[in-house]
Amino acid sequence: MDLRVLHYFLTVAREQSFTKAAEQLNITQPTLSRQLAALEEELGAKLFNRGGHQITLTNEGLLLKRRALEIVDLEDKIVSEFKGNNDSIEGKITIGCGEFLAVESLAKICKNYREKYPLVQFAIHTGTADNVLEMMNKGLVDIGLFLEPVNTQGLDYIRMPENDHWVVTMRPDDPLAEKEVITKNDLLDVPLILPERMNVQSELANWFGKDFGKLHIAFTSNLGTNAGVMALHGLGYPVSIEGGNTGICPSQNLVDAYEVITGNVAVPFDWNNKAHKENPYSGRDPRLEATIYKHGDLYDEKVNPIKLNVKLNGNSGAPLYHATKTGYYLKKYVNPSLNLKNDQKGYKTWVLMRMADFYLYYAEAMNEAYGPDAKADDLKLTARAALNKVRLRAKMPEYTGGKGDKDVFREKVYAERRVELAFENARWWDVRRWKRGQELNKDIRGVSVSWRGYEPVVVEQRQFDESKMYFYPIPQEEVDKSGGVLTQNPGW
DSSP: OOHHHHHHHHHHHHOOOOOHHHHHHHSSSSHHHHHHHHHHHTTOOOOOOOSSSSEEEHHHHHHHHHHHHHHHHHHHHHHHHHSSOOOOOOOEEEEEOOTTEEEEEEEEHHHHHHHHHHTTEEEEEEEHHHHHHHHTTTTTSSEEESSSOOOOOOOOOOOOOOOOOEEEEOOOSSSSGSSSSSOOOGGTTTTTEEEHHHHHHHHHHHGGGGGGGOOOOOOOESHHHHHHHHHHSHHHHHHOOOOOOOOOOOOOHHHSSSEETTTTEEEOOOSHHHHHSSSSTTTTTTHHHHHHTTTTOSTTTTTSSSSSOOOSTTTTTTSSOOOOOSSSOOOOOOTSSSSSSOOOOOOOOOOOOOOOHHHHHHHHHHHHHHOOOOTTTTTTOOOOHHHHHHHHTTTOOOOOOOTHHHHHHHHHHHHHHHHTTTTTHHHHHHHHTTGGGGGGSSSEEEEEEEETTTEEEEEEEOEEEEEEEETTOOOOHHHTTTTSSOOOTTTO
């Protein structure tokens, strides 16, 4: 078998056309056809479906394609190893990053790598975290440096050791330049240049609290360089973040999903209910207490009790570095005995599925098949009975609503899964499985705690594009490798 003919075969498979492949290979189409016909004869198998305007591979052709790619890759490696110095490594590494402190470390890493492998080239694409993430999803960059906050789901990542901080930029002769510390009040009456990223603006909104709406926002900018030029000409004060990490902060949206127990009845929490608003954590579903740390809770109550205070300047609130931006901290899975200041780590067995998950799946399926209260003779539990097994275990009143109404009961199952399985890697899949992505087009809220009481505040805005976000994009590299077998998911 001739390697040259394998290259011919792979080109036809990629282009799905003998004519286009011949043009790329700089040979005539009849010559190409004869070569591949001879290959089919040699293998004793039909490799192409030649009907219509498009060439497709048979099952035998797909098998040969996989093997041919392996052979061609091995050929390239052999040539590379024997070309010049055996130690020479060539190629290009593409990096996407923003403008922040970790770039200093990147430069040092690249320098050390170049000293060892001088033939390797680096390509740097500068952009915001959102831009870089999009490039990574499309296979346009090999490595991405992100400025947090950023969604790292689905990524392999390490955190850089540098800790960056909030900064305000101004001219040297500006009155604010004489101050050692810039406070929130200093920025209320001056034109500001804010980062364009909504995630970062949400961090600022958490710091300013109710005063965020009073800000005079003159410009937004995706990168700091241009913002600095604007500041130089007296057009505003750029406010930028250099990579804080708040970890997992439960949202007010989730907290509101936990019911209020009144006697033997559980009712939805309602901010418009005066009693609920004045004492938002009183009489709540016990699972709230087991899942989330809130204002006034004790952390590490057995050894070194710390009463959490998420008010502005409180011991666990803004503007502390790494403070929660929602007013809540995750309690489920947290080992309070670990010294987090010293980055002490612990390990916990991850449960893939527990009995409550099974009961709720069962309740969902039974409701769709029989309704809330009917069942087949060979099944022991109705949908309602399965749901209430979970609620009773959590010391919640039984659910008695939705009788004979599949739609009402379905919503209850959805709500129950949200609070019972919070932070157990279920919600992400549930929302997509139910095709309820529109629920994600809501403001992410936190809580502002002050002497006035508790007020829900918007901390982040999210967008869910239903035309494409139920599926991940297929890496373009894989689409190209498939030779037309794979087609990109809708919208990507």
